[in-house]
Amino acid sequence: xxxGSRYGPEFVNRLYASIKRHTKKTTKVYxxxxxxxxxxxxxxxxPLPEVKLPNIISLTPWRKLSVWQFPLYNLKGDVLxxxxxxxxxxxxxxxFDYKPGSYCVIENWTxxxxxxxxxxxxxxxxxxxVSIFKNFEKDPVKIWKRxxxxxxxxxxxxxxxxxxxxxxxxxxxxxxxPKWPSRIWKPAILPDDTSIVAFTGKPDPDDVIxxxxxxxxxQFYKKIYKQLKAPKWVANNWI
Numbered sequence: 001x002x003x004g005s006r007y008g009p010e011f012v013n014r015l016y017a018s019i020k021r022h023t024k025k026t027t028k029v030y031x032x033x034x035x036x037x038x039x040x041x042x043x044x045x046x047p048l049p050e051v052k053l054p055n056i057i058s059l060t061p062w063r064k065l066s067v068w069q070f071p072l073y074n075l076k077g078d079v080l081x082x083x084x085x086x087x088x089x090x091x092x093x094x095x096f097d098y099k100p101g102s103y104c105v106i107e108n109w110t111x112x113x114x115x116x117x118x119x120x121x122x123x124x125x126x127x128x129x130v131s132i133f134k135n136f137e138k139d140p141v142k143i144w145k146r147x148x149x150x151x152x153x154x155x156x157x158x159x160x161x162x163x164x165x166x167x168x169x170x171x172x173x174x175x176x177x178p179k180w181p182s183r184i185w186k187p188a189i190l191p192d193d194t195s196i197v198a199f200t201g202k203p204d205p206d207d208v209i210x211x212x213x214x215x216x217x218x219q220f221y222k223k224i225y226k227q228l229k230a231p232k233w234v235a236n237n238w239i
Contacts, residue, residue, distance in 0.1 A: 001067075002033040002084060003048055004059050009038035011084040014238060016043050018088040022195070025093050030075070032067070046073050052137050054144065062150045064119060065136050070127035083120045083198065087172075087205050087238045090195035099162050101125050106198070107163040108151065109174040117161055119151040120198040121169055132157050167193040171200060172208065172234075180225045187231035203228070209235045 002012055016029050017040075029043050036045045049066035067081060080095050082088075098104060103124060105117030132154060136143050147153040155161060170176055176188035176197065190197070199205055203213045213226040 001048065001064065001081075002031055002035070003063060004034075007084045009035075012043060013038075013040045015082060015084060015086070015088070016040050018237065019082075019092060022088050022090060022092045024091075025096065027092075030073075049073075051133070052140055054141055057144055060150075061119065062140075062144065065133055065150055065153075067124060068129060068133040070130045070133075072126050075126050078123050078125055080123045081119070081121065082196075085199045085204050086120060087197045087199070087234055088195065089190055089197055089233065089237045090168075090193070092195060095121075095123060095164070095168075095195070098164070101128075102160070102162045103129060103158050104162045104164055105151075105155075106169045107166065109171045115161075116155045117151050117163070118171075118198070118200075119154065120200065121164070121196050129158060167191060169196045169198065170194050171198050173200060173203075177228060180227075183229065184227045185229055187229045188234075190231070190233045197234075205234055205238045209238070 002009075012031050012033075019027060019029055031039060031043050031045050032048050033039070033045055034048055039045055048063070049069060049072060051063060051066035051069070053062055064081070067079075072079075078096060078100055080092070095104070103122065105122040106120060108114075108116045108118040135157070136153070143153055147156065170191065172188060176190065177183055178186045178188065199208070207214055208228065209230055211228060211230040213223075213228055215222045215226050
């Protein structure tokens with residue numbers, strides 16, 4: 001999904017090219033977006049699915065809940081959802097072979113053991129959990145104020161969710177980035193069995209490639225520990 005101005009078409013195009021490099025099965029790539037301009041012609045673009053969102057969260061990941069409705073254009077069966085700021089580093093076919101028909105998601109790295117998923121990468125059986133969308137639309141403000149984050153709401157609703165094997169999906173910031181101060185001279189190491197690396201918050205992949213970890217001007221002091229050495233594998237897999 002692509003909306004707003006944070007991510008340009010190059011993020012979609014890089015993701016498309018990376019998906020094609022890392023799949024052997026016939027794979028169709030869809031992009032739900034409010035701006036089709038300059039997106040690779042082989043990506044199937046559709047308008048953002050409609051969802052009732054309070055203005056204050058209209059540009060946040062709560063918009064992802066729109067993919068839980070049915071029908072969802074012509075999509076059927078298991079659909080793999082990928083955030084635009086992921087770096088794909090290994091085979092993706094196994095994400096379709098793993099426990100077909102189940103809702104599969106990353107176990108959130110910062111809430112291990114709490115049964116909460118991270119929706120940077122998840123697989124949805126289209127039409128199976130449509131109540132998630134319907135219940136949200138009945139009272140979106142109430143659900144937003146209760147759960148704050150859409151992935152927490154989803155995990156609360158789907159008690160039989162399945163987590164991907166932990167080696168498949170890693171967080172750059174929480175799993176791979178060396179602790180300070182060694183991160184200043186030591187780059188993040190990519191595990192052999194990892195297929196997806198998520199860049200939650202900052203830094204984004206392009207920041208890492210440039211050896212930069214952006215901080216707000218008002219929080220300049222954070223630059224002391226928000227430093228990193230650019231690992232070659234990020235550029236090799238993302239550009």
